[in-house]
Amino acid sequence: MARGAKRSAEGPANGEAEAVRQSTPPDLAAAREEAEALTERILELREAYYEKDALLASDEEYDGLMHRLEAIEHAYPEVQGQDSPTQTVGGRASTLFAPVVHAERMLSLDNVFSRDEFLAWAAKVERDAGRKVDFLCELKIDGLAMNLRYERGRLVSAATRGDGVTGEDVTENVRWIAAIPQRLDVPEAEAPARVEVRGEVYFPIAAFDELNRRQEEAGDRLFANPRNAASGSLRQKEEGKSTDALERMHDRIRRLQLLVHGIGAWPDPPVAAQSQVYELLQSWGLPTSPYYRVAHSAEEAADFITYYGEHRHSVEHEIDGVVVKVDELALHEELGATSRAPRWAIAYKYPPEQVNTKLLDIVVSVGRTGRATPFAVMEPVRVAGSTVRQATLHNQDVVRAKGVLIGDTVVLRKAGDVIPEVLGPVVELRDGSEREFVMPANCPECGTPLAPAKEGDVDLRCPNARACPAQVRGRVEHIGSRGALDIEGLGEVGAAALTQPVIPATPPLVTEAGLFELTLRDLFPIEVVVRDAETGLVKLDESTGEPDTRTPFRRQRKAPLEGREASKTRSDPPFDPDGPFDGDAAYIVSSAATELIDELEKAKTKELWRFLVGLSIRHVGPVAARALAGYFGSLDAIRAASVEELAAVDGVGPIIGEAVADWFAVDWHQEIVRRWADAGVRFEVRGHPGPGAAAAAGGVLAGLTVVATGTLEGYTREGAEEAILAAGGKAAGSVSKKTDFVAAGPGAGSKLAKAEQLGVRIIDAAQFKLLVEQGPEALGPAPGVKPDGDAESGSGPDRN
DNA sequence: CACCCTCGAGTTCA
DNA sequence: CTCGAGGGTG
Numbered sequence: 001m002a003r004g005a006k007r008s009a010e011g012p013a014n015g016e017a018e019a020v021r022q023s024t025p026p027d028l029a030a031a032r033e034e035a036e037a038l039t040e041r042i043l044e045l046r047e048a049y050y051e052k053d054a055l056l057a058s059d060e061e062y063d064g065l066m067h068r069l070e071a072i073e074h075a076y077p078e079v080q081g082q083d084s085p086t087q088t089v090g091g092r093a094s095t096l097f098a099p100v101v102h103a104e105r106m107l108s109l110d111n112v113f114s115r116d117e118f119l120a121w122a123a124k125v126e127r128d129a130g131r132k133v134d135f136l137c138e139l140k141i142d143g144l145a146m147n148l149r150y151e152r153g154r155l156v157s158a159a160t161r162g163d164g165v166t167g168e169d170v171t172e173n174v175r176w177i178a179a180i181p182q183r184l185d186v187p188e189a190e191a192p193a194r195v196e197v198r199g200e201v202y203f204p205i206a207a208f209d210e211l212n213r214r215q216e217e218a219g220d221r222l223f224a225n226p227r228n229a230a231s232g233s234l235r236q237k238e239e240g241k242s243t244d245a246l247e248r249m250h251d252r253i254r255r256l257q258l259l260v261h262g263i264g265a266w267p268d269p270p271v272a273a274q275s276q277v278y279e280l281l282q283s284w285g286l287p288t289s290p291y292y293r294v295a296h297s298a299e300e301a302a303d304f305i306t307y308y309g310e311h312r313h314s315v316e317h318e319i320d321g322v323v324v325k326v327d328e329l330a331l332h333e334e335l336g337a338t339s340r341a342p343r344w345a346i347a348y349k350y351p352p353e354q355v356n357t358k359l360l361d362i363v364v365s366v367g368r369t370g371r372a373t374p375f376a377v378m379e380p381v382r383v384a385g386s387t388v389r390q391a392t393l394h395n396q397d398v399v400r401a402k403g404v405l406i407g408d409t410v411v412l413r414k415a416g417d418v419i420p421e422v423l424g425p426v427v428e429l430r431d432g433s434e435r436e437f438v439m440p441a442n443c444p445e446c447g448t449p450l451a452p453a454k455e456g457d458v459d460l461r462c463p464n465a466r467a468c469p470a471q472v473r474g475r476v477e478h479i480g481s482r483g484a485l486d487i488e489g490l491g492e493v494g495a496a497a498l499t500q501p502v503i504p505a506t507p508p509l510v511t512e513a514g515l516f517e518l519t520l521r522d523l524f525p526i527e528v529v530v531r532d533a534e535t536g537l538v539k540l541d542e543s544t545g546e547p548d549t550r551t552p553f554r555r556q557r558k559a560p561l562e563g564r565e566a567s568k569t570r571s572d573p574p575f576d577p578d579g580p581f582d583g584d585a586a587y588i589v590s591s592a593a594t595e596l597i598d599e600l601e602k603a604k605t606k607e608l609w610r611f612l613v614g615l616s617i618r619h620v621g622p623v624a625a626r627a628l629a630g631y632f633g634s635l636d637a638i639r640a641a642s643v644e645e646l647a648a649v650d651g652v653g654p655i656i657g658e659a660v661a662d663w664f665a666v667d668w669h670q671e672i673v674r675r676w677a678d679a680g681v682r683f684e685v686r687g688h689p690g691p692g693a694a695a696a697a698g699g700v701l702a703g704l705t706v707v708a709t710g711t712l713e714g715y716t717r718e719g720a721e722e723a724i725l726a727a728g729g730k731a732a733g734s735v736s737k738k739t740d741f742v743a744a745g746p747g748a749g750s751k752l753a754k755a756e757q758l759g760v761r762i763i764d765a766a767q768f769k770l771l772v773e774q775g776p777e778a779l780g781p782a783p784g785v786k787p788d789g790d791a792e793s794g795s796g797p798d799r800n
Numbered sequence: 801c802a803c804c805c806t807c808g809a810g811t812t813c814a
Numbered sequence: 815c816t817c818g819a820g821g822g823t824g
Contacts, residue, residue, distance in 0.1 A: 232814095367810065371810080373810070375811085389812095392811055414812090419815050419816070420811085622807090622808090650822095651821070652821085654821095656820070656821085737805090738805075802823100804824105805821085805823100806819100806820085806821080808819090809818095810815105811815090
């Protein structure tokens with residue numbers, strides 16, 4: 001670590017540069033002149049270096065010129081052109097965030113979660129290797145994986161991991177990180193022509209706390225965790241920032257630390273073991289982790305894991321586990337890799353962190369289906385990397401089962417490291433002031449008595465489906481959601497604005513029936529209360545104490561008022577519903593308003609199944625909706641069908657059938673359909689031959705089930721699903737024995753693991769394209785169950 | 801009738 | 815991600 005910090009004294013952000021800055025040119029003209037001269041010389045040297053393969057000047061001289069130019073640009077930001085050498089890398093235009101293809105794919109690691117699982121992995125490795133092996137154990141930092149490319153010892157590119165194949169270029173920002181040497185500490189002649197170093201960039205916890213203290217002082221947004229702060233810091237652009245903001249940005253980046261843990265593309269390593277790689281990296285001036293050890297047995301490695309499980313907070317960075325690698329490099333080749341992860345390394349993930357916090361209250365919310373869900377409101381607390389203040393408690397039985405009382409200190413964890421979960425109370429810490437949660441008898445939003453939908457149901461529901469504000473808001477939001485009509489601007493905030501504005505008194509939408517009748521004129525006057533993004537509380541105006549309001553759909557005056565007009569009124573004139581509001585009026589209607597109206601217009605022509613999902617019929621989600629739409633072809637046909645006919649559809653049984661029939665029997669539901677149709681919605685599948693038509697059984701994927709997971713190049717998540725369905729296949733959401741193919745892209749998680757476990761054939765994006773276009777035969781025979789490592793352990797994207 | 805797949809719904813935070 | 819429950823199969 002100290003080494004890395006020392007090296008950094010050569011970076012642009014250090015005392016030396018400070019000294020240069022002292023003597024910047026006296027005025028702008030002089031600065032510009034000197035900057036131009038410097039630029040010319042630097043570009044000349046660069047061209048020679050990168051393109052003609054010749055060195056016209058020493059690195060010290062080059063660096064000196066760069067520092068001088070940076071210092072001048074620092075003092076006189078005006079002289080900095082877009083193509084300044086400080087803004088460009090290797091002679092190309094600014095490449096910040098441009099895609100970079102890693103010379104060798106950055107694989108992820110398989111995970112184990114217990115000592116036994118780890119020992120089983122180690123045993124398998126030793127069995128495959130045919131002997132006992134040494135393991136290198138190191139802490140797994142919760143940071144940003146980075147790929148640093150050095151050519152002849154010089155840093156030429158720094159990229160994020162991205163999807164493993166392609167990352168984002170962050171070289172320009174990374175050059176400010178003190179811990180990353182611009183040049184390796186090795187004579188030019190001995191430096192490898194090209195080497196990729198893999199490491200993790202992170203915020204030390206102390207620096208992170210300090211950063212957040214400053215953010216708070218400056219009134220800026222706080223970062224939730226060091227990982228986000230690191231990522232956010234590297235993802236900033238310089239352009240459009242004031243000198244001051246630039247200074248702060250660079251200062252922030254400068255505090256990032258790096259620990260390297262491996263080498264990517266490297267044809268002929270001069271060392272034989274991973275631990276020697278570390279020694280080499282360190283001798284090059286790259287910071288390696290002080291927390292690593294070579295274990296001479298699996299048991300010893302497991303002890304390392306246990307030790308840091310108990311001491312994970314005594315380390316200066318956040319850790320989420322331990323990485324164990326086979327030390328001997330020759331074995332890496334031998335063991336190879338799967339499409340996703342090397343077989344010679346494993347990540348041990350520590351169990352989700354548990355913390356104690358105070359249960360302040362249990363509040364009941366009502367969802368779009370009317371279900372009343374109690375959730376815990378807690379003193380904000382950090383768990384597993386983010387701050388949590390709420391967690392669902394599902395229903396009153398769960399509250400009782402967990403035995404928590406309001407006022408209790410409770411144990412909180414993140415299930416699967418994502419979803420907060422209250423485990424239970426710390427009974428010893430009770431002081432008698434705690435009180436039991438009582439499920440309210442009435443809907444907290446509309447006051448209607450809550451009741452179970454069916455006899456014996458645990459869940460209580462608000463029966464006021466038509467008018468309960470929470471339910472209307474929820475349904476409108478649901479219509480806009482991705483799984484339904486996918487309407488931009490109709491999310492949580494948009495739905496609330498349309499259904500529960502402060503002004504007008506009668507909301508534009510009383511129910512979703514009026515959704516497609518909305519006009520600009522309806523949106524224009526809407527005023528909503530402003531809520532704090534963090535607490536969700538209504539913000540009050542400081543002078544009046546009244547709630548703050550905003551008019552999201554009306555933005556600004558077309559032109560400032562002048563003279564008498566201006567003195568007459570400084571505030572907005574009251575809205576005149578009959579007056580002009582567009583065109584020659586005093587206001588420009590905000591783009592939010594016109595975009596929402598446009599989006600609604602576009603939505604009218606979307607597929608029938610999306611409308612079915614949007615109607616919020618119980619048990620009808622995307623899958624059931626597709627089945628119904630595909631079978632019946634029109635909403636009229638679905639409405640006309642009996643429960644038995646509905647239940648005849650594959651995937652629809654008596655319960656869903658009844659739910660559908662019941663839905664159509666309600667008069668205000670019919671009104672929704674009628675008014676949407678009047679507004680121009682065609683509830684039909686175009687070209688459908690009519691109800692009962694057997695699903696077009698042709699298709700190259702007929703009878704096959706395909707699961708798409710991860711990022712498939714060339715497809716969106718939904719696009720991949722559509723492609724499967726269009727080819728006559730079944731697009732399932734989870735992997736099982738019945739799955740024929742799993743199309744896995746980078747970022748695939750548990751589904752891929754499951755597929756491997758079940759022996760389901762895994763294909764990549766290119767093969768997926770072949771599959772949906774030409775059918776399974778185009779892929780050729782399935783590879784053997786045990787593909788040899790040689791095809792995959794080499795460089796380049798996996799060909800599996 | 802007992803299983804195993806799936807799906808739907810609610811949910812959290814950046 | 816996880817739970818609960820519908821649907822289908824053996």
